[in-house]
Amino acid sequence: MTKLALVSVPISDEARTAEDALDSARRVGTRIREGLASVILGQQDVLDGVVTALLAGGHVLLEGAPGLGKTQIVRTLSTLVGGSFARIQFTPDLMPSDVVGTSMVVTTASGGKDMTYRQGPIFANLVLADEINRATPKAQSALLEAMAERTVSVDGQPRPLPAPFFVLATENPIEMEGVFPLPEAQLDRFLFKLVVRMLDLETLARVGARADEPAPPSAVTSPAELLEAQAAARKIPAAPHVERWAARLVLATHAPKGVRYGAGPRAAQALMACGRVKALLDGRAAVAIEDVRRVAPDVLRHRVVLGFEAEAQGLDADEIVAQAVASTPVE
Amino acid sequence: MQPVETENSIDVAVALTRSRLARAAGRALLTRRAGWLVAGAAVLGASRPLLWPLGDEAPLWSGIVRALGLMAAGLVVGALGLILAGRRRRPSQLGAARAIDGALGLDEVVASGHAFGTTGRAGPVVELARSRAASAIATLDVERSFPLPSLRPTRPLMWRVAVLAVLAATIGAYDPVLTEALVSPPTSTESRATSRLEEAARAVETRTESPRRQEKRASAATRSARDRGATDSKNLAKTARDAARAARRGDRSGALARLDALRRAGEDRAGRSGRLDDALRRIAEALQPASASRSAGQARPAPARTSASQELRRLAKQMQSPSSQAERESAERMLSRLSKAADAARRGSRDSAASERAAEALRRAAEALSRGDGEAAARALDEAASRAEELEEARRQAERDAERIMAMLDASGALERAIQMAMLGREGEDGSGQGAGMQMGDGEGEGGSPSAALGRAIAARLAAMGVTSGAPGTGDGGHVPDRGRSRRRGLEPQGLLHARSQVREGQRAVLAIQGLGRGGEPTRAFREVFPAYDAVAEEGIQDESIPAARRAVVQRYFQGIRPGH
Known part of the structure; x- marks a missing residue:
């Protein structure tokens, strides 16, 4: 009989504080997830991805046909988080100043004229960039710069964006005429690319049975609490073998035949960041390989650039990522 | 916990x-x-x-x-x-x-x-x-x-x-032997022949054990000669027992190989015995004075009346006595006799170290005599006499074992024939009587010594292995010719092999050989037909239908073509 009897040794105060912070952060995530699920029927993976990206401090690109609840997700999320919300409808005539704001000539109280900066819709905690691929690359780049640096520069003056800052962009894979697909370098700025798929039969039936629009939920957290949760998630450690597995996975996306460009270093960072959030939401104090494996498709699918050969074979990025995940050995 | x-x-x-x-x-x-x-x-x-x-x-x-x-x-x-x-x-x-x-x-x-x-x-x-x-x-x-x-x-x-x-x-x-034993188990003839060979081997071994009782009384030279003879006999008996064991196991090929080895050892033994006897006789003859060794009208020296050792002792005494005949005889004649004796001893040295030492002693005696040193010559002759006694003891040993060894060789021949018959798929009873080999003298009237007779008798037995020179068998097996006296006309003087009457194997052998000569294909393996073929030839030798001068050639030929030879 080989049974171990633990002689418990109390953990330190710092560890206990860290444990409390992790619990608090997990509760924040759980509340947001439940709030979203109370409004949005189905789309469980998308909701999980949105919450994960929110806690990881990244941005999400939602791809899906119209009417699948993309905008509803962001609206509900903004209500749940309790921060400011802005929606930008990207159109071909959208100007960068329409996104980041502009300086205007205003009459002062003394009757004089002055230049005053008027903030664009980007200055919000949650920004919905609807149909981002319909805007010109110029307007797209204004948004993407803000996403990466969390500041905007207007008239040579940097202006920080509010924290937390979370962009959720949508794009429509159909009606592709006259659109401006996002360049790969800019796609890399999105932590996740979530694919919103058609609802299944049961869910669709439940949606149809709804007589009224669901009542908007009340806020379940605050931007400050969200920031604390994000900080707690970042502290979750990963064992070396998990970090190496994530790195191997990234390299594995370069190997399959037909891949023009594999994922880059940002993908490795994204994998670990999202893995931490997954561990946090599962109530663990360390990242597991399984956490990384679960987020791999959402993190990698928009970072793998397929060549003609893969497209000719009918392969898509998801299949390439699945191959890479399957072929990456565990130590 | x-x-x-x-x-x-x-x-x-x-x-x-x-x-x-x-x-x-x-x-x-x-x-x-x-x-x-x-x-x-x-x-x-x-x-x-x-x-x-x-x-x-x-x-x-x-x-x-x-x-x-x-x-x-x-x-x-x-x-x-x-x-x-x-x-x-x-x-x-x-x-x-x-x-x-x-x-x-x-x-x-x-x-x-x-x-x-x-x-x-x-x-x-x-x-x-x-x-x-x-x-x-x-x-x-x-x-x-x-x-x-x-x-x-x-x-x-x-x-x-x-x-x-x-x-x-x-x-x-x-195992091939097991398969052979299962497909063709040992026949009753083989079993009987095997028992007979075992008995014969046991008798040889028993005989070689008994002289040890006299060990204390024997001289060192006698003991050495006796030991060598006993070892040879034991080896022969061991080979015979091995062959018998192989036959009992059903290992016919192994048994035949051992019987072949036994025959070779027997040949060697016979040859050595004969050479030993010749050497002793020639030494004695060479040492005898001319008056004793050569009578009037004789072209060849008469057989020695005394043994070589006695002659040497006598000469040694002559050398030591001043009024001996040695003084009267010329030194030249004495030297000539010693040299001849040394040559005779050297001829027998291939089979015995004692013979070599005797030759050396005789050479030293001759040298001493040529120097005029009678005492040294006498000492050397004494030593040569001792060596000659060794040789005589060895010869006596061989004589003592001769009968049993011959019986063993007979038994081995019977077993070989039984095996060959069994390999042909037939079981028969060979003649088991005592054939002419036991009664053979030297036939030349010159030696007449028992040892020479032994060598020739063993050689005759060996030559007869594969065919028995005895009476027809009375076994209850299948019809196999006895190859004894009843069929001694199987080989005609013209040299054509005819397996007449009942020798079907022989006929097949002849047909096979004839067919081969005509370009036809042999229907039986050589190993299978050889025994019958050999038997016919042996018959020719036994019933003297082959001229005496050609018998050795024919015999050698058939030994040469024996399968596995």
């Missing part, structure tokens, strides 16, 4: 789990490869005829035991090898920690805690992670969490083992 500190509990649990997983891996590999293992062991057992052939003395049934033993050994060694190989595939420490996670339904809680401890990472959350890992393994029961695969064989595996064991034993028991 094993109380463990939290700090170490993870490492201890990982180490215990790793050891447990190693055992499990060994068992798992063994059970997974059990089918191959059994098949491999069966192949090993079936390969027994190649790997562990039966010796000449091993019982035929031991092939089955050896095959099963090899299979069992293969199973044991293979199982141990698989277990060890499986153990080498044990997981790493991290793998063991991950296995604990899997057993407890956790996502790398223990693996991460173990990894943080290994890499020495610190921090509040790391401490928390290790603490949770320790808590997770607190209730770990390694034996229950990681049960060992059962080694109890399944029913299909047992059946497979049984079937393959039977197969391995069947194939592994194969």
Whole structure:
């Protein structure tokens, strides 16, 4: 009989504080997830991805046909988080100043004229960039710069964006005429690319049975609490073998035949960041390989650039990522 | 229960789990490869005829035991090898920690805690992670969490083992001798001939043991000669017993090979005995004074009336006595006699060291005499006389053993014939009477010594091996010619071989040879037809239908073409 009897040794105060912070952060995530699920029927993976990206401090690109609840997700999320919300409808005539704001000539109280900066819709905690691929690359780049640096520069003056800052962009894979697909370098700025798929039969039936629009939920957290949760998630450690597995996975996306460009270093960072959030939401104090494996498709699918050969074979990025995940050995 | 500190509990649990997983891996590999293992062991057992052939003395049934033993050994060694190989595939420490996670339904809680401890990472959350890992393994029961695969064989595996064991034993028991013994078991004639040969060999061995009682009284030279003779006889008897054993086992080829060796040894013995006798006779003749050794009108020296040793002693005395005949005889004649005697002794030196030493002593005596040193010559002659006594003892020894050795050679000839008949698929009874060989004298009227007669008698027996020169047999077997006196006209003087009357094998041999000469294909193997062919030729020799001058040539020819010769 080989049974171990633990002689418990109390953990330190710092560890206990860290444990409390992790619990608090997990509760924040759980509340947001439940709030979203109370409004949005189905789309469980998308909701999980949105919450994960929110806690990881990244941005999400939602791809899906119209009417699948993309905008509803962001609206509900903004209500749940309790921060400011802005929606930008990207159109071909959208100007960068329409996104980041502009300086205007205003009459002062003394009757004089002055230049005053008027903030664009980007200055919000949650920004919905609807149909981002319909805007010109110029307007797209204004948004993407803000996403990466969390500041905007207007008239040579940097202006920080509010924290937390979370962009959720949508794009429509159909009606592709006259659109401006996002360049790969800019796609890399999105932590996740979530694919919103058609609802299944049961869910669709439940949606149809709804007589009224669901009542908007009340806020379940605050931007400050969200920031604390994000900080707690970042502290979750990963064992070396998990970090190496994530790195191997990234390299594995370069190997399959037909891949023009594999994922880059940002993908490795994204994998670990999202893995931490997954561990946090599962109530663990360390990242597991399984956490990384679960987020791999959402993190990698928009970072793998397929060549003609893969497209000719009918392969898509998801299949390439699945191959890479399957072929990456565990130590 | 094993109380463990939290700090170490993870490492201890990982180490215990790793050891447990190693055992499990060994068992798992063994059970997974059990089918191959059994098949491999069966192949090993079936390969027994190649790997562990039966010796000449091993019982035929031991092939089955050896095959099963090899299979069992293969199973044991293979199982141990698989277990060890499986153990080498044990997981790493991290793998063991991950296995604990899997057993407890956790996502790398223990693996991460173990990894943080290994890499020495610190921090509040790391401490928390290790603490949770320790808590997770607190209730770990390694034996229950990681049960060992059962080694109890399944029913299909047992059946497979049984079937393959039977197969391995069947194939592994194969031996050409066994097959021959089963297909054509030893005939009653062979059994009787074998018993007879064993009895004859026993008689030779008994005879060689008895002189040891007189050992104390015998001189060193006599003992040496007697020892050599006894050793030779024992070797002959041993070869005969080996042949008999092979025949009893059903190993006809082995028996024939040994009988052939026995015949060769007999030839050697006969030749040596004859040469020894010749050497002694010539020494004695050479030493006798001319008046005694040569009578008027004789072209050749008369046979010596005294033995060589007596002659040498007499000469030694002459050398020591001043009024001896040696003084009267001229030194030149004496020297000539000693030189001839030395030459005669040297001729016999191929078979005896004593003969060589006698020759050396005689040479020294001649030298001393030429110097005029009578005393030294007398001493050398004394020594030569001692050596001659050795040779005479050896000759006497051979005479004593002659009868039994001849009986043994007769018995071996009978066995050889019985085997050859059995190989032809026939069982017959050979003539077993005492043939002319026992009654042969020298026929030349010159030596007449028992030893010379012995050599010639053995040679005659040897020549008769394969055919008995006795009376027709009275056995109850199939119809096989006795090849005795009743059929002594089988070979005609013109040299054409005709297997007339009942010699069907001979006819077949002739037909086969004739057919071959005409471009036809032989229908029987040479080894099969040879015995009958040889028998006809031997008949010709025995009934003197072949001229005496050509008999040796014919005999040599047939010995030369004997299968396996």
